[in-house]
Amino acid sequence: MDRHADPLVSHRRRSATPPGELERAVSTMTGAALLVRGAARRDLTGWLALAAGGTLVVRSLTGRRVVPRALLEAGPVEAVLVRAVTVGARPESVLELSRQPERWLPGDLVQAVAADGGRWRVEYALGPLRGSWETTLSEQSGAGWLASPVRPDSPLAGIEVSVEEAPDARGCELRVRVTLRAGGATGYSLQALRGVAERALGHALQRFRQVLETGEVARSHPQPHGRRGVLAALVAGGKEAS
Amino acid sequence: MGKGDVRIEEVPEPRILNPRDAIVRVTSTAICGSDLHLLGGFVPTLQRGDVLGHEFMGEVVELGSAVANLEVGDRVIVPFPIACGGCWYCRQDLHSLCDNSNPNAWMAEELFGHSPAGIFGYSHLLGGYAGGQAERVRVPFADVGPLKIGPELSDDQVLLLSDVIPTGWMAAEQADVGRGQVVAIWGCGPVGQFALRASQLLGASSVIAIDRIDARLRMAQRLGAEVLNYEEVKVQDALRDLTGGRGPDVCIDAVGLEAHGTGPLALYDRVATSVRFETDRGAALREALLACRKGGTVSIAGVYGGYLDKVPLGAAFNKALRLRMGQTHVHRYLRPLLERVERGELDAREIITHHLPLDEAPHAYEIFRDKEDECMKVVLHP
Numbered sequence: 322m323d324r325h326a327d328p329l330v331s332h333r334r335r336s337a338t339p340p341g342e343l344e345r346a347v348s349t350m351t352g353a354a355l356l357v358r359g360a361a362r363r364d365l366t367g368w369l370a371l372a373a374g375g376t377l378v379v380r381s382l383t384g385r386r387v388v389p390r391a392l393l394e395a396g397p398v399e400a401v402l403v404r405a406v407t408v409g410a411r412p413e414s415v416l417e418l419s420r421q422p423e424r425w426l427p428g429d430l431v432q433a434v435a436a437d438g439g440r441w442r443v444e445y446a447l448g449p450l451r452g453s454w455e456t457t458l459s460e461q462s463g464a465g466w467l468a469s470p471v472r473p474d475s476p477l478a479g480i481e482v483s484v485e486e487a488p489d490a491r492g493c494e495l496r497v498r499v500t501l502r503a504g505g506a507t508g509y510s511l512q513a514l515r516g517v518a519e520r521a522l523g524h525a526l527q528r529f530r531q532v533l534e535t536g537e538v539a540r541s542h543p544q545p546h547g548r549r550g551v552l553a554a555l556v557a558g559g560k561e562a563s
Numbered sequence: 564m565g566k567g568d569v570r571i572e573e574v575p576e577p578r579i580l581n582p583r584d585a586i587v588r589v590t591s592t593a594i595c596g597s598d599l600h601l602l603g604g605f606v607p608t609l610q611r612g613d614v615l616g617h618e619f620m621g622e623v624v625e626l627g628s629a630v631a632n633l634e635v636g637d638r639v640i641v642p643f644p645i646a647c648g649g650c651w652y653c654r655q656d657l658h659s660l661c662d663n664s665n666p667n668a669w670m671a672e673e674l675f676g677h678s679p680a681g682i683f684g685y686s687h688l689l690g691g692y693a694g695g696q697a698e699r700v701r702v703p704f705a706d707v708g709p710l711k712i713g714p715e716l717s718d719d720q721v722l723l724l725s726d727v728i729p730t731g732w733m734a735a736e737q738a739d740v741g742r743g744q745v746v747a748i749w750g751c752g753p754v755g756q757f758a759l760r761a762s763q764l765l766g767a768s769s770v771i772a773i774d775r776i777d778a779r780l781r782m783a784q785r786l787g788a789e790v791l792n793y794e795e796v797k798v799q800d801a802l803r804d805l806t807g808g809r810g811p812d813v814c815i816d817a818v819g820l821e822a823h824g825t826g827p828l829a830l831y832d833r834v835a836t837s838v839r840f841e842t843d844r845g846a847a848l849r850e851a852l853l854a855c856r857k858g859g860t861v862s863i864a865g866v867y868g869g870y871l872d873k874v875p876l877g878a879a880f881n882k883a884l885r886l887r888m889g890q891t892h893v894h895r896y897l898r899p900l901l902e903r904v905e906r907g908e909l910d911a912r913e914i915i916t917h918h919l920p921l922d923e924a925p926h927a928y929e930i931f932r933d934k935e936d937e938c939m940k941v942v943l944h945p
Binding site for chain 1: 570572574575576577578580581582583610611612613614629647648649650651654662663664665666667668669672681690691692693697701704
């Protein structure tokens with residue numbers, strides 16, 4: 322994206338509106354938590370946590386806004402996520418499974434809502450972004466398919482899937498392109514959490530490959546473990562046996 | 564447990580989570596040098612409460628619905644890498660690079676670019692699987708990894724096929740050790756001792772073993788190696804003398820990221836790792852690269868986990884060295900090395916110095932870490 326045309330960048334420069342009390346309180350608490358975490362570690366992540374925590378605390382105490390209001394009022398921004406995975410299977414099998422995301426994405430994330438598998442409801446939770454959308458197959462061929470949202474204002478603007486044979490009898494390459502488009506706070510979150518979304522897409526494709534190549538999704542939770550630290554217990558969120 | 568802190572705790576029983584799982588009742592489990600890397604905080608993403616242990620064997624007590632090659636009651640050894648058997652890497656016998664066994668592959672991708680296989684009890688970066696220093700352990704892809712063992716061999720004879728024996732073997736094999744070659748091995752711990760035996764079995768004309776612990780050097784000497792104590796001699800000079808000025812044909816680093824070393828660079832490593840400017844200490848590897856003959860091979864069997872400073876890549880480049888390394892593809896070595904164990908060519912009983920109950924694991928870690936009582940290898944029994 323052209324940096325000068327990026328509404329996030331231009332708004333960041335001219336923002337001067339002081340944050341509200343709630344935002345300052347949240348910044349202070351988050352910053353303090355990061356400072357504690359950073360102080361407890363001697364490694365690079367600890368130092369990064371210290372830097373981030375310090376920034377948040379200073380900004381909240383000095384009254385400088387962490388999330389400028391203008392950003393929250395920005396127009397639509399678009400994020401395109403592209404990931405590929407090589408799968409040891411025939412293209413037909415890859416395409417067939419790709420049209421059944423409920424088999425390889427977590428069951429609580431995706432449900433098929435049409436008997437022919439051409440329409441899905443996706444429940445998503447990406448940081449502060451939570452909601453659901455429905456998408457339906459709009460085009461398909463022997464080499465891929467394209468899905469579009471049922472509601473045109475959905476932040477999931479499109480999913481494009483293509484499959485081609487990989488060299489050296491390695492199966493085929495599945496390439497997924499996800500277009501996200503939104504304005505305001507949602508758009509800001511999309512940009513801020515783009516890395517998380519890309520990682521999530523990569524993780525989804527790994528699960529896809531696992532289902533095709535092994536018949537199951539690799540899991541290491543829940544499983545036995547001893548007493549966790551407070552932070553690890555919070556991160557696990559009760560997913561593990563204790 | 565946390566950094567430097569090993570404890571025994573009561574935890575829930577493992578459960579079958581996938582159709583290709585098995586539950587194994589552990590009869591013997593060993594402490595590995597790389598468990599010390601985890602304990603020392605050298606491998607990121609280990610969490611307090613994680614169950615350690617990737618060298619174990621036992622009896623199958625429960626099977627998932629898709630495991631047809633094992634039966635409840637089978638006695639098995641379990642390879643430390645977890646491999647699906649179906650991905651491209653597994654089909655190439657590169658099982659420690661399995662594409663599908665690490666549920667936390669995204670973490671490994673952040674650090675390594677791509678994810679290797681999951682490993683039992685070896686941090687969340689490599690799967691977050693509970694390890695085998697326990698009474699029971701869940702074994703994923705049990706139709707691929709575990710190897711059935713008959714009653715005629717004792718646990719002590721076969722347990723180390725789960726890691727140390729294949730790791731020593733691969734160190735020599737991947738360097739193409741052959742007839743007439745001179746092999747130098749840094750580190751005379753269990754992996755170094757088996758690399759020594761492997762080099763001899765593959766035809767090396769002589770093996771030179773380097774360490775600073777007398778008991779370990781004596782063991783290498785008993786097995787037929789020339790030995791060098793790096794605190795008493797200049798290793799580079801000694802190796803030149805022992806090889807007619809050429810340098811060893813093959814140099815095996817069986818030490819890895821916690822190398823001690825001597826001199827200013829060793830001090831640099833201590834400081835740099837303590838403030839996390841580097842994660843690994845590379846004294847053994849640096850020396851191996853400098854000592855190796857022109858056009859020779861440096862084979863790395865010791866574990867490295869992150870970033871290493873002051874590596875003389877110029878030496879490697881200008882001497883046209885060949886570098887080989889990697890976590891061991893245990894699955895491909897299990898059957899042929901079991902045959903060598905059966906023939907008596909490889910005997911882990913020489914290496915195992917201590918047996919302790921699992922309840923005494925904290926003490927076992929201490930004597931293994933501090934090399935007390937000439938400790939070479941500790942086997943724990945639940």
